[in-house]
Amino acid sequence: MNNQTLPRAFVQAPSTGTTPGYMPGFGNDFETEALPGALPQGMNSPQKCNYGLYGEQLSGTAFTAPSHQNERTWCYRIRPSVKHSNRYAKIDIPFWKSAPHVDPDVISLGQYRWDPVPHSDQALTWVTGMRTMTTAGDVNTQVGMASHVYLVTESMVDQYFFSADSELLIVPQEGRLRFCTELGIIDLEPKEIAIIPRGLLYRVEVLDGPARGFVCENYGQKFELPGRGPIGANCMANRRDFKSPVAAYEDRDAPSTVIIKWCGQFHETTIGHSPLDVVAWHGNYAPVKYDLRTYCPVGAVLFDHPDPSIFTVLTAPSGVPGTANIDFVLFRERWMVAENTFRPPWYHKNIMSELMGNIYGQYDAKPQGFIPGGLSLHNMMLPHGPDKNAFEGASNAELKAEKLDNTMSFMFETRFPQHLTGFAANEAPLQDDYIDCWDEIEKKFDGTPGVK
Numbered sequence: 001m002n003n004q005t006l007p008r009a010f011v012q013a014p015s016t017g018t019t020p021g022y023m024p025g026f027g028n029d030f031e032t033e034a035l036p037g038a039l040p041q042g043m044n045s046p047q048k049c050n051y052g053l054y055g056e057q058l059s060g061t062a063f064t065a066p067s068h069q070n071e072r073t074w075c076y077r078i079r080p081s082v083k084h085s086n087r088y089a090k091i092d093i094p095f096w097k098s099a100p101h102v103d104p105d106v107i108s109l110g111q112y113r114w115d116p117v118p119h120s121d122q123a124l125t126w127v128t129g130m131r132t133m134t135t136a137g138d139v140n141t142q143v144g145m146a147s148h149v150y151l152v153t154e155s156m157v158d159q160y161f162f163s164a165d166s167e168l169l170i171v172p173q174e175g176r177l178r179f180c181t182e183l184g185i186i187d188l189e190p191k192e193i194a195i196i197p198r199g200l201l202y203r204v205e206v207l208d209g210p211a212r213g214f215v216c217e218n219y220g221q222k223f224e225l226p227g228r229g230p231i232g233a234n235c236m237a238n239r240r241d242f243k244s245p246v247a248a249y250e251d252r253d254a255p256s257t258v259i260i261k262w263c264g265q266f267h268e269t270t271i272g273h274s275p276l277d278v279v280a281w282h283g284n285y286a287p288v289k290y291d292l293r294t295y296c297p298v299g300a301v302l303f304d305h306p307d308p309s310i311f312t313v314l315t316a317p318s319g320v321p322g323t324a325n326i327d328f329v330l331f332r333e334r335w336m337v338a339e340n341t342f343r344p345p346w347y348h349k350n351i352m353s354e355l356m357g358n359i360y361g362q363y364d365a366k367p368q369g370f371i372p373g374g375l376s377l378h379n380m381m382l383p384h385g386p387d388k389n390a391f392e393g394a395s396n397a398e399l400k401a402e403k404l405d406n407t408m409s410f411m412f413e414t415r416f417p418q419h420l421t422g423f424a425a426n427e428a429p430l431q432d433d434y435i436d437c438w439d440e441i442e443k444k445f446d447g448t449p450g451v452k
């Protein structure tokens, strides 16, 4: 056994605890071991690893990616992941779709809004309970995204999953889930988000169900923190508020299945043990969670309404500077103080496609109809903005300092048009009358000067 001294920042995993342990930071180079001395020091590939562990690298970026973007993690595990007992067989997961997926019978051009997708009496896991609402781009060329609603009632038992296609940004709206991953355990509840990286194996357990939420499946370059520009080094999302799990492993022999999403298709193989057998790891490619209540919004302090990019929590670049594959934007509680200003979002058409979800409360541009658990889609270049009531209310409101309270909605905004799935168009509770919310907007112009 190798008796090296543990580094100062070392975090010990709880071997049995019910509360997972976390390490703060976003994209840090972490190191963590569940057994003392399991992590080699000063090198990655000793001739023999301590405890008889196998060393294995998980690369999240090309080997040659620029160093500030290069991400990989070294795992020290009971068995190498290549040990599975049969070839991959295709399986059908009918409601989880991938781009390109253009249903010829569905019209994606339009302003759309949905009530919360209801639970059914079906037992659904993280994999079978995924309901794709929209797809954008192309999973094979690694551009674009899909948006999903998850409806989960059952824990995965001796079943594991990974997506080779994507990282998943998870936004819970109801219920609590536990993500038991190769790199440790993340518990997740509403007002928090998590990112599960591409290729990382995990099992999802229901802590408090049924669970519902939203997922942004990112086919492209990883989410990162947006540059703050002149805002400086603080506010918006701060790195220390992101938490990655400490190492936690299972040494359990049980016939199990591994489901793999690969190029938009699902496959299964069998394995004789829990693959969550990483005893120690170090690196910067890791799952992470973040409490949205720690997001520090920056906004207008005198007049006008800035572009919503001011509320970007995370951005996934597309290769075109400043034009994201996906921005994840948060509309949370904040003070409204702008003078002589129409304070809610303005009317607009946007080259980017905006999918929104309501986590809780009321959204200022749509005081009615956009309810917690609900979604809306304003696709590429389609006009939208405040409904009639929001417009009249905000145009006539006394402009004192006002706290927008009890509000948390978000947007997955992508440079690619989003195509509705058949599920979104025909099975999910689409509000047929959504566009009527702008019906009553009247012409005020009569050719005479003056405020109307």
Ligand SMILES: O=C(O)Cc1cc(O)ccc1O
Binding pocket: 306, 307, 308, 344, 345, 346, 348, 350, 354, 365, 378, 384, 385, 411
């Ligand atoms: O359409 C929406 O409600 C999202 C949005 C909010 C905002 O403050 C400005 C622009 C925008 O697209």
Ligand SMILES: [Fe+2]
Binding pocket: 348, 350, 354, 378, 384
């Ligand atoms: Fe918008």
